[in-house]
Amino acid sequence: MSAYWISVYKEIVDEAKVAAYAELAGPALQDAGGTYIARGLPELTYESGEKTRTVVIAFDSVEAARTAHESPAYQEALAALDGGAVRDMRIVPGVE
Numbered sequence: 001m002s003a004y005w006i007s008v009y010k011e012i013v014d015e016a017k018v019a020a021y022a023e024l025a026g027p028a029l030q031d032a033g034g035t036y037i038a039r040g041l042p043e044l045t046y047e048s049g050e051k052t053r054t055v056v057i058a059f060d061s062v063e064a065a066r067t068a069h070e071s072p073a074y075q076e077a078l079a080a081l082d083g084g085a086v087r088d089m090r091i092v093p094g095v096e
Helices: 015-031 062-070 072-081
Strands: 003-012 035-040 053-059 085-093
Touching: 003 015, 003 062, 015 035, 015 072, 015 085, 053 062, 062 072, 062 085
Parallel strands: none
Antiparallel strands: 003 053, 003 085, 035 053
């Protein structure tokens, strides 16, 4: 069953750290089988209306997403982020 890695950036504290993270995280997650589905600020918002950067990445399974998160390459990206953003990150199974 597919899975989706969803990250919502509640606050960006240091743009340079976020950029350094993105430079490392993108290739690390793609090499681990992830496919970017959506990335950026919302075009429209409803209900609470939060204009927060959101990233959605598809993986073949929850286990594949977990393995990507735990990989040395992604851990290097997290080290580069080093408090540069306050995020809510989750892995959600797809509906099949």
